[in-house]
Amino acid sequence: MQILIINGPNLNLLGRxxxxxxxxxxxxxxxxxxxxxxxxxxLEYFQSNHEGELLDKLHEVGFTYHGIVLNxxxxxxxxxxxxxxxxxxxxxxxxxxxxxxxxxEEFRQHSYISRVCVGTITxxxxxxxxxxxxxFEGLRPKRVGFKV
Numbered sequence: 460m461q462i463l464i465i466n467g468p469n470l471n472l473l474g475r476x477x478x479x480x481x482x483x484x485x486x487x488x489x490x491x492x493x494x495x496x497x498x499x500x501x502l503e504y505f506q507s508n509h510e511g512e513l514l515d516k517l518h519e520v521g522f523t524y525h526g527i528v529l530n531x532x533x534x535x536x537x538x539x540x541x542x543x544x545x546x547x548x549x550x551x552x553x554x555x556x557x558x559x560x561x562x563x564e565e566f567r568q569h570s571y572i573s574r575v576c577v578g579t580i581t582x583x584x585x586x587x588x589x590x591x592x593x594x595f596e597g598l599r600p601k602r603v604g605f606k607v
Contacts, residue, residue, distance in 0.1 A: 460499065460525045462595055464490075464588060466506040467513055467532035473557075473585075480558050482584045489585045497592050510534055514544050521548025526595040528588055530555045535570045545575040551598075553591040556581040 466486060469476060474485035486506070494502050505516050513534065520527065521544070529552050534541055545552050552575070559582030560567045573579050578594065580587045 460595065461501045461503070461523075462526045462528065462592065463503045463505060463516070463520050463524050464493075464528045464530075465513060465516060466504070466530050467510075467534050468508040470530060470532055471506050471508065482557065484585060486585070489588070493588060493592065496589065497596065500592065500596065502592075510538060510540060514540055517541075517544045517548055517552075521550045524550050526550060526598070527552045528555055528591040528595075529553070529572070529576070530557070530587075531572055535560075535572055536566055537571070539571055542571045542575050545572055551577045551595075553577055553594055554579040555587040555591050557584045557587055558582060 470486060473481055474483055474488065486504070490502075490504055507513055507516070513531070517527070527550050529545075531538065531541055531554070535554070535556070552572075554570065554572055554576040556579075560570075570579070578591075580590045583590060
């Protein structure tokens with residue numbers, strides 16, 4: 460099973476950016492833990508601060524990967540282009556956010572991408588990614604062996 464985690468703008472600053480909201484750990488430090496927790500999933504990671512690069516990556520993997528975990532950052536609240544790209548691809552996308560966006564500023568409470576994602580996970584800091592991967596893990600076909 461091949462899953463891509465995509466992080467959008469400013470998420471390269473995790474661990475240093477507003478630690479009271481986003482925590483003190485970088486995603487680069489957390490990613491090996493995810494790989495260890497999910498050894499049967501081929502995990503890849505991509506981050507960009509540029510909307511067009513995020514669109515290109517969705518187009519690139521959106522018909523071949525088993526799943527995408529997307530933290531679109533501020534583009535969540537502004538990008539119809541990301542919503543259109545997610546709607547256009549076949550790969551299921553889970554939207555994640557580290558903070559509880561429903562408890563934050565009003566403009567952060569609207570997501571353009573939620574309606575085209577299979578689900579949304581918010582408020583669990585970096586564990587939001589782990590929870591999204593558990594969803595995809597549950598979709599993996601189970602091999603059942605029995606004797607007749």
